[in-house]
Amino acid sequence: xxxxxxxxxxxxxxxxxxxxxxxxxxxxxxxxxxxxxxxxxxxxxxxxxxxxxxxxxxxxxxxxxxxxxxxxxxxxxxxxxxxxxxxxxxxxxxxxxxxxxxxxxxxxxxxxxxxxxxxxxxxxxxxxxxxxxxxxxxxxxxxxxxxxxxxxxxxxxxxxxxxxxxxxxxxxxxxxxxxxxxxxxxxxxxxxxxxxxxxxxxxxxxxxxxxxxxxxxxxxxxxxxxxxxxxxxxxxxxxxxxxxxxxxxxxxxxxxxxxxxxxxxxxxxxxxxxxxxxxxxxxxxxxxxxxxxxxxxxxxxxxxxxxxxxxxxxxxxxxxxxxxxxxxxxxxxxxxxxxxxxxxxxxxxxxxxxxxxxxxxxxxxxxxxxxxxxxxxxxxxxx
Amino acid sequence: xxxxxxxxxxxxxxxxxxxxxxxxxxxxxxxxxxxxxxxxxxxxxxxxxxxxxxxxxxxxxxxxxxxxxxxxxxxxxxxxxxxxxxxxxxxxxxxxxxxxxxxxxxxxxxxxxxxxxxxxxxxxxxxxxxxxxxxxxxxxxxxxxxxxxxxxxxxxxxxxxxxxxxxxxxxxxxxxxxxxxxxxxxxxxxxxxxxxxxxxxxxxxxxxxxxxxxxxxxxxxxxxxxxxxxxxxxxxxxxxxxxxxxxxxxxxxxxxxxxxxxxxxxxxxxxxxxxxxxxxxxxxxxxxxxxxxxxxxxxxxxxxxxxxxxxxxxxxxxxxxxxxxxxxxxxxxxxxxxxxxxxxxxxxxxxxxxxxxxxxxxxxxxxxxxxxxxxxxxxxxxxxxxxxxxxxxxxxxxxxxxxxxxxxxxxxxxxxx
Numbered sequence: 001x002x003x004x005x006x007x008x009x010x011x012x013x014x015x016x017x018x019x020x021x022x023x024x025x026x027x028x029x030x031x032x033x034x035x036x037x038x039x040x041x042x043x044x045x046x047x048x049x050x051x052x053x054x055x056x057x058x059x060x061x062x063x064x065x066x067x068x069x070x071x072x073x074x075x076x077x078x079x080x081x082x083x084x085x086x087x088x089x090x091x092x093x094x095x096x097x098x099x100x101x102x103x104x105x106x107x108x109x110x111x112x113x114x115x116x117x118x119x120x121x122x123x124x125x126x127x128x129x130x131x132x133x134x135x136x137x138x139x140x141x142x143x144x145x146x147x148x149x150x151x152x153x154x155x156x157x158x159x160x161x162x163x164x165x166x167x168x169x170x171x172x173x174x175x176x177x178x179x180x181x182x183x184x185x186x187x188x189x190x191x192x193x194x195x196x197x198x199x200x201x202x203x204x205x206x207x208x209x210x211x212x213x214x215x216x217x218x219x220x221x222x223x224x225x226x227x228x229x230x231x232x233x234x235x236x237x238x239x240x241x242x243x244x245x246x247x248x249x250x251x252x253x254x255x256x257x258x259x260x261x262x263x264x265x266x267x268x269x270x271x272x273x274x275x276x277x278x279x280x281x282x283x284x285x286x287x288x289x290x291x292x293x294x295x296x297x298x299x300x301x302x303x304x305x306x307x308x309x310x311x312x313x314x315x316x317x318x319x320x321x322x323x324x325x326x327x328x329x330x331x332x333x334x335x336x337x338x339x340x341x342x343x344x345x346x347x348x349x350x351x352x353x354x355x356x357x358x359x360x361x362x363x364x365x366x367x368x369x370x371x372x373x374x375x376x377x378x379x380x381x382x383x
Numbered sequence: 384x385x386x387x388x389x390x391x392x393x394x395x396x397x398x399x400x401x402x403x404x405x406x407x408x409x410x411x412x413x414x415x416x417x418x419x420x421x422x423x424x425x426x427x428x429x430x431x432x433x434x435x436x437x438x439x440x441x442x443x444x445x446x447x448x449x450x451x452x453x454x455x456x457x458x459x460x461x462x463x464x465x466x467x468x469x470x471x472x473x474x475x476x477x478x479x480x481x482x483x484x485x486x487x488x489x490x491x492x493x494x495x496x497x498x499x500x501x502x503x504x505x506x507x508x509x510x511x512x513x514x515x516x517x518x519x520x521x522x523x524x525x526x527x528x529x530x531x532x533x534x535x536x537x538x539x540x541x542x543x544x545x546x547x548x549x550x551x552x553x554x555x556x557x558x559x560x561x562x563x564x565x566x567x568x569x570x571x572x573x574x575x576x577x578x579x580x581x582x583x584x585x586x587x588x589x590x591x592x593x594x595x596x597x598x599x600x601x602x603x604x605x606x607x608x609x610x611x612x613x614x615x616x617x618x619x620x621x622x623x624x625x626x627x628x629x630x631x632x633x634x635x636x637x638x639x640x641x642x643x644x645x646x647x648x649x650x651x652x653x654x655x656x657x658x659x660x661x662x663x664x665x666x667x668x669x670x671x672x673x674x675x676x677x678x679x680x681x682x683x684x685x686x687x688x689x690x691x692x693x694x695x696x697x698x699x700x701x702x703x704x705x706x707x708x709x710x711x712x713x714x715x716x717x718x719x720x721x722x723x724x725x726x727x728x729x730x731x732x733x734x735x736x737x738x739x740x741x742x743x744x745x746x747x748x749x750x751x752x753x754x755x756x757x758x759x760x761x762x763x764x765x766x767x768x769x770x771x772x773x774x775x776x777x778x779x780x781x782x783x784x785x786x787x788x789x790x791x792x793x794x795x796x797x798x799x800x
Contacts, residue, residue, distance in 0.1 A: 115731045147538060148600060155560075161567045166391050182756070189753050200750065204723075206553065221539060234528035314594070319594070337591035337592040
């Protein structure tokens, strides 16, 4: 996902995998027609648009002949293996600089390249718990649930992209490369810094509190008409509260001293939520959102994945791009969450099948002569 | 003394006009050496009133949200609502490389400070605008907060308990994803500027930043027409045949342990079974399981229940610490559900020198912060100054424009700064 930011903006990216040891995303759903297959996962494809797919057996005795050329070709080498793995392959930073002194190496790992826990395997679905997000998500009277999925996997990429771009700028000015070490654990905690300060300074352990917010009331996700339809409403000021009462058609509520200030509303929050829910339950979630937005109140439908895919705002922004994948067929990819006015992202190549571009990469990009390529191919270097 | 990659952005000056939607962007740039000047309205940014607070003192100079994400920045006050204030801003832009703002779409333009205006003042300026939904479009004028953005981005619906409302993380995340997205856009624009000398406008959408955290959830609809649902302590997004528990209760807390299938899961599951057997808590069904063949996408609910009951009993016998330590020793992919306390005590973070003491002169105290987010060649960018007090660097910054102290007093009294 980190490198996708670069690929989306025009970098030439060679994505290196092994067909015999496929990466986890290739065996993770959703699959086209719900049939698993290394080249049927949209999860893998969508994160790897605009990249060339090279299949390489890193343990093959002749892999080095290809690797050397790759390093020579590359400005940046990005890897997310368990720390120590690249060194075993003779591809530690110290090795790479011998081939390319100004190489920029980007290493991302769960807990960083150094330290007693560096080599312990994990995925984002677990790191989300180590970094504190699981405990902070859910209801106070229930077990912690965490946010959906490998959440910490979504924090490191923009930070990693920033670090890589900074390294490129550095190299442009000084001619020097660098080695970037991004720990997903540290990146995750970066997104919880005030929570950590509350502990280190105030000795307080922040608890999960559903959708409550200390400086807002009403503040929650309220049930709407239909099956499992909800609308979030966030009121922070007394003026917003007044307007909400008007929209709900309950002006007497606006005069009720039980709710007139934020302080009061925090004390009567349960009753407040009940009153709001009664009103929202009669409305479609979208209608609720529109009515409140017209009154200048922050409100938003709790969108499903279907809602997101069909969202008119995202359509207006051309956030989704349809690309034609060799095995999946046409499916939807995501643009970056920002648009540059002069050099916007362009999504122009679907995620590669395993080794889809091996021949092109080797012969056209790396300049491996045809006979040598065939020789390496027959010896199983590209498996 | 050679230039260091850690501070490679030091040639750049940034004017940071943002509210909570954008603090993080400036913080990231500041960590990498940029001179980031936080611009607040006279009296201070309202976000300073958001807790938690230092020793629970509700004071605009005591907010941890403010501290955490405005560290490494200088601070000035400026009133853009008046002509003189805007004139001052224009003069500042003359020596600025990047402007970051999070006003409603069209607002800066209405002040005569839109991209066209700013690029006339400085042709290579990079303007970054962070809004809930982007500069244009049917929702562009919608108000948003962390919770509503988390909902509109699709994350809330798939987080939490099935029988309860969609839920957010109890510490605002949407703003930070928007800020991180902005920083990425700025760096791409900056690199382009290094090569061509040209600036441009970066248009950031908080909703889109949240959508990018959905990972494979969105694709379930696109590919298979499946509306993914929240599943509580169970995993979702892997199999629609069964609920697979992810969060397990243990003696003094919770642990995170997914029963993976196939080649990834086999060693870790087998190692757990061995551990259980060593403690006399083995189980026939578990003992017979061929983990390599176990397909978590195809397994039935009944099969998962048979696996989960004995494992659950085993976990409940042990503390989080015992399970984590034992898992590390035995190569089991099990992780603790940490809170802030355990995170702070974690040996890995301590070994990586992650925690940094930052001195606050007005508190006469060194507060412990999480360090910066990355290392270059083994070195982490430093926190070299705490977040600014309101107008703390007015004299310094406006002094560069030639203003004396008396000039500033007048402007303060007349509400310009």
